[in-house]
Amino acid sequence: MLASRLCLATLREDPADAEVVSHRLLVRAGFIHKSGSGLYLYQPLMQRVLDKVRRIIAEEIARAGGLEITMPILQERELWERSGRWALYQASRTMLTVKDRNGIEYGLAPTAEEVVTAYAASVIKSYRQLPVCFFQQHTKFRDEIRPRFGLMRVKEFIMMDAYSFHASEDCLERTYQVMRVAYLRAFARLGLSAFAVEADTGAIGGSGSHEFMIAADSGEDAIIYCPESGYAANVERAVGRIAPAAPWQAPAEPRLILTPGRSAIAELVAFLRAQGYADLGAEHVAKCFLAVALVERGGGAAPLTVAAFVRGDREVNEVKLSHAIARHGGGSVLQLRPMHPEEVRAATGAEPGYAGPLPGLGVDLVIVDQALPLDQPLVVGANRTDYHWVGFVWQRDGGRAAAQDDIVRIRDGDHSASGHRLHERRGIEVGHIFKLGTKYSAALGACYLGPDQQLHPFIMGCYGIGSSRVVAAAVEQHHDADGIRWPMSIAPFQAVVVPARPGDEAVEAAARRIYDALLAAGLEAVLDDREAKPGVKFKDWDLIGVPLRVVCGRALAEGRVELKERGGSATEVPLDRIVAEVGDRVRAAQQALLRAADAVA
Ligand code: ATP
Ligand code: MG
Numbered sequence: 001m002l003a004s005r006l007c008l009a010t011l012r013e014d015p016a017d018a019e020v021v022s023h024r025l026l027v028r029a030g031f032i033h034k035s036g037s038g039l040y041l042y043q044p045l046m047q048r049v050l051d052k053v054r055r056i057i058a059e060e061i062a063r064a065g066g067l068e069i070t071m072p073i074l075q076e077r078e079l080w081e082r083s084g085r086w087a088l089y090q091a092s093r094t095m096l097t098v099k100d101r102n103g104i105e106y107g108l109a110p111t112a113e114e115v116v117t118a119y120a121a122s123v124i125k126s127y128r129q130l131p132v133c134f135f136q137q138h139t140k141f142r143d144e145i146r147p148r149f150g151l152m153r154v155k156e157f158i159m160m161d162a163y164s165f166h167a168s169e170d171c172l173e174r175t176y177q178v179m180r181v182a183y184l185r186a187f188a189r190l191g192l193s194a195f196a197v198e199a200d201t202g203a204i205g206g207s208g209s210h211e212f213m214i215a216a217d218s219g220e221d222a223i224i225y226c227p228e229s230g231y232a233a234n235v236e237r238a239v240g241r242i243a244p245a246a247p248w249q250a251p252a253e254p255r256l257i258l259t260p261g262r263s264a265i266a267e268l269v270a271f272l273r274a275q276g277y278a279d280l281g282a283e284h285v286a287k288c289f290l291a292v293a294l295v296e297r298g299g300g301a302a303p304l305t306v307a308a309f310v311r312g313d314r315e316v317n318e319v320k321l322s323h324a325i326a327r328h329g330g331g332s333v334l335q336l337r338p339m340h341p342e343e344v345r346a347a348t349g350a351e352p353g354y355a356g357p358l359p360g361l362g363v364d365l366v367i368v369d370q371a372l373p374l375d376q377p378l379v380v381g382a383n384r385t386d387y388h389w390v391g392f393v394w395q396r397d398g399g400r401a402a403a404q405d406d407i408v409r410i411r412d413g414d415h416s417a418s419g420h421r422l423h424e425r426r427g428i429e430v431g432h433i434f435k436l437g438t439k440y441s442a443a444l445g446a447c448y449l450g451p452d453q454q455l456h457p458f459i460m461g462c463y464g465i466g467s468s469r470v471v472a473a474a475v476e477q478h479h480d481a482d483g484i485r486w487p488m489s490i491a492p493f494q495a496v497v498v499p500a501r502p503g504d505e506a507v508e509a510a511a512r513r514i515y516d517a518l519l520a521a522g523l524e525a526v527l528d529d530r531e532a533k534p535g536v537k538f539k540d541w542d543l544i545g546v547p548l549r550v551v552c553g554r555a556l557a558e559g560r561v562e563l564k565e566r567g568g569s570a571t572e573v574p575l576d577r578i579v580a581e582v583g584d585r586v587r588a589a590q591q592a593l594l595r596a597a598d599a600v601a
Contacts, residue, residue: 001493003528003537006044009033010540020218022475023150025484029543031471031492038147038155045544046471048492050158053474054137054467056189056489057160060597061463064182065175066135066162071115073139074098077105079114083443084299091294091301091334096141096155108141113440113462116163120458121446127167130448130458131175135162137467149218151472152428162463165441167450172435172459176208179463181600183212183431186465188596191487192474194430197223198233200319201434208435212465213427214473223427224410228420234429236319239406240414240422242371245283245311250377250391260386263353265312272379272390285312285379286372286394288355290339290347290363293322295331304330305339305347305363307355310408311372312379317409321367324405330365348383356381356389357399366402374399428473431465484545485566488589493526495582496546500534500553510575511552514561517579523586542566547589548582 009030018024026032031046042050058068077097080086086107089095095107109115116134124132140159147154162179166172180196187194192214199211211234213223224238225231233239257275262268265282272280289308294301306325308316322333344352347362355361357368360383368374374394382389392399412424441447441457450456471490478485488494495518499511511527518525526546528537534553541549551562551570561578564570565585573581 001526003526004530010543020149021479022472025475025479026150029483038144040151040154045492049471049490052490053190053470057186057465057467058137060182060186061135061162064178066133069134070136070138071112073109074106075109075115080107083114083440087301088334094142096143110140110142112161117440117444117446120165124165124448126449127451130165130167131171133162133164135160151468157466158468160465160467164461166459169459172461176433176435176461179433184600185597188600189489189593191489191593192477198237200236207437210433211429212431214430214477215425216428216476217426218476219426219428221427221429222424224422224424226416226420226422229416229418231416235409238410240410240416242414248279248284254389254392254397256382257388257390258386259388282312287312288381289316290344290355291336292339293325293333294335295333297331301334307361307363307366308407309372310369315409316407321407324367324407328403350383350385354381354385356383357394358383359400361400366400367407368402368404369408370404370406371408430470430473433463436460436462480567483543486545486547488547488586489593491547493546494524494586495548495550496526496528496541497550498528498537500551507552507556510556514550514578518582521579521583523583548585550578
């Protein structure tokens, strides 16, 4: 490829809306072009990288037994109503919809369980055909609340989505493990160090799931992990032990205390300490989170008001709270949001910040975190503006009936069940695997004939990798101050040849010969034939991140050219050795990635 024909579009300035490195560099180096909010055009360089990413992922999923197919992006509403997910995705507004000329409504694929399950039912008749795994790499749409971070969170993206069908849980478990290995192999070949964490199953549903994460400070996910026990979970799901609060000198009887303007916990604690409760801490305060849940009821959705209490030094985990609501009879939660101030006033009769567990608390369901003791004195809101009860014992002093459950957000410094310290770090979710069970097959009546001559719903698994997000994650993991440093397996080109003496015909001819010879040797080379200063060209290729650079310059007179690895030092190589040397380095880099994949357990 000639650089002059590539429509290169490198920029000096960072885009104004770019908060993360990958967004900045992919725009500046000319890989992606913003075409709308959360919408990107893949430029020629990006297309080359994405094709390689897709190919590696497809090879590994096929190696694990996957059969590649292509499903329509338009999915009929009627099909989604049969699984019960139309209402759910409408309530959370995740799905974009369109109507055709006849008024038939479609969702734009956010995922494809319904479509693939209906297909499987039509081609798989007998247990003898199982297991089967279908996959595709196709465009997905999600109406994200906040598209951001470039390719990380967009409305339209490329996902590898795979779906497996089984006649037994054991068989599903085996495929789940095979897919886990396929993912780790794919990420290793892509040059990414990814690790699996326990995950919440979210709107997809199912009984078990793992996410694959790339460690990155810019990541939107928080991960709780324990180096000693190997435990790792998305914070949405993480469980752990919280050190109990030390006892404090509470009054023997609860006291109603005027706490003017002290609606925030830190201010309340400071105020009460100054009033003589010197050993009071935030951990002795019952913090109330008032929320409105939209729950599934009779095929539709209904609002449910909830008060969730945690220790004042902790936060509510809204995902765990949603599961707790379902466990305690509230119904399956489609959506959860904090109450608006006027809703808080209606539920408590007070300004926000004074909600407490007294019978006057007007909500449908009260859930208390298991780390908040109901038999110990607490400071609680009085459901009266500017007042708190001090020394209130929930069970003794007539606290509202409540369910106790695990709804707290675990954090760095808590302990695992085995007593080891938990740590927290941030990550980017690049993939997700789920055990679905019969959720979709039962709803859609997708069955196979078993050895017992009876019809059984398929037992299913599903698996997703954000192929386009993977490109951004690779940049997050591989960059320096000068730009991107692509792993060899996914670089847009393996080597760039730069003639470094503008107007010197001998240099230009030699560069051309080297470039032709690299192509003839099957290497992916680009020749920078543009009319620009060498310094400008070097800056561009560092930004674009091509792993190897061959420079034809002054040393050509002595029969040598310069070879430099991106981010490494330069060496001089004899002209007659350069093609072999580039080839050796490309192969060595590729083989190192393959060895890393083979090392995956
Ligand atoms: P997230 O929690 O980041 O919103 P998700 O859990 O909703 O993602 P899945 O349904 O598990 O996503 O989709 C599989 C994969 O698709 C994810 O692991 C991620 O890599 C990718 N993905 C999901 N949403 C987006 C998006 N809006 N933009 C780019 N990639 C995405
Ligand atoms: Mg996910």
